[in-house]
Amino acid sequence: MMSGFSRSWAVGLLAASALLTTTACGSGTAETGSGSGKTEVVAAFYPLQWLSEQVGGSDAQVSVLTAPGVEPHDLELGIPQVTQIKNAALTVYVKGIQPAVDDAVDPETSFDAATAVSTIPAGEHSEEDGHSEEEHEHEVAYDPHIWLDPARLATVATKLGERLATADPAHAQGYKDRAAKTAAALNALDQEFAKGLATCTTKTLVTAHEAFGYLADRYHLKQVGITLDPETEPSPTRLSEVGKLAKAEGVTTIFTESLVSPKVAEVLADEVGAKTAVLDPLESKPSGDYVSAMRDNLKTLQTALGCTS
Structure with a gap:
């Protein structure tokens, strides 16, 4: 694990190398992008990639920093990825998810999606969480998993449309129109969740890690995470x-995740006489897309919580 100084030095070196490449390759605007004639947008990980593609449409070329199947929190950036960020007209990220991205983005050409919505406090455990000093430096006071609330993501879609319209004025109306359409679809999904989770036998959501705070907040559920984040092993006390x-x-039901080992959740389930089920935090690309994966989550929740709709 790099120290804070080492990470800063490495990112500085990568940024300097990327700047030389950027000077040669152009600025990532619609006129001087990758040659496609489209505005270059870099998304930090899957939900932001999906949203950027919906809002960007045929006017944007969207790339993603985190490959499918990779835990976003583990992302390290190489020179090609830093170059992507430097060349992009806009980088879409959530501060607090990926320290390497937080360090590399330029405030002038980036959009922190968490700034578009009201946030909720990060979960807190009384136990030692095993984080390094460097990791603590990059923690934020709020829960960064905003995309798991469709209503909040609808607000992000609207703001993203405005940011893309500013970055590429020639196609401003297209971005705004697609943002409005995307926001409407997300608000409709929100209504599906509200109806589907309105009447449940239990409201307690026991999850592998505390990723579902916004979903719980929106639909009046109670999240109890075994750990605060997927990197941390829970103590016997926890x-x-x-x-x-x-x-x-x-x-x-104890909920597990596709990118995290289910062993701890399975042990807990055995202890309390429960079963396990996968609840997708959508940190990596699912087999379908964001909307279909969220609908799968809704069905899983309805079964596990004993909901009637």
């Missing part, structure tokens, strides 16, 4: 706390 709560509140 496992005991979650197990007691799960038994007390009649939890029948």
Whole structure:
């Protein structure tokens, strides 16, 4: 693990190398982009890629920094990726998810999606979380998983349309129109969740890590994470706390994730007499797209929480 100084030095070196490449290749505007004639947009990871593609449409060339199947929190940037960011008309990210991206973006040509919505506080555990000093430097006071609330993501879509319209004025109306259409689809998805989770036997959501705070906040559920983040192993004390709560509140399902080992969740499920099910935090590309994966999540929640709609 790099120290804070080493990371800053490395990012500075990468940025300097990228700047030389940028000078040779152009600025990433619609006129001087990659040769496609489209505005270059870089998305940090999958949900932002999906949103950028919806809003950018045929006027934007969208690339993503985090490959499918890769845990976004683990992302390290090489010179080609830093060059992508420097060349882009706009980089779309969420501060607090990927420290390497936080370090590399330029405030003038980047859009932190978390700034477009009201945020909720990050989860807190009393146990030692095993983070390094460097990781603490990059933590934010809010929960960064904003895309798991479709209504908030609709707000982000609208703001993204405005930012792309500013970056590429020649196609401003197209960006705004597509942003409005995307926001409407996301608000409709929000209504599906609200209806589908309105009447449930239990409202307690026990998850592998605390990624679903916004979903819980929007639909009046209670999230209990085994760990604060996917990098951290829970202490025996934390496992005991979650197990007691799960038994007390009649939890029948412990939720796991596709990119995180299910072993801890399976141990907890055995202990409390529950089963496990996958709830996708959508940090990597699913088999379908954002909307279909969220609908799959809704069905999983309805079954696990005993909901009737």
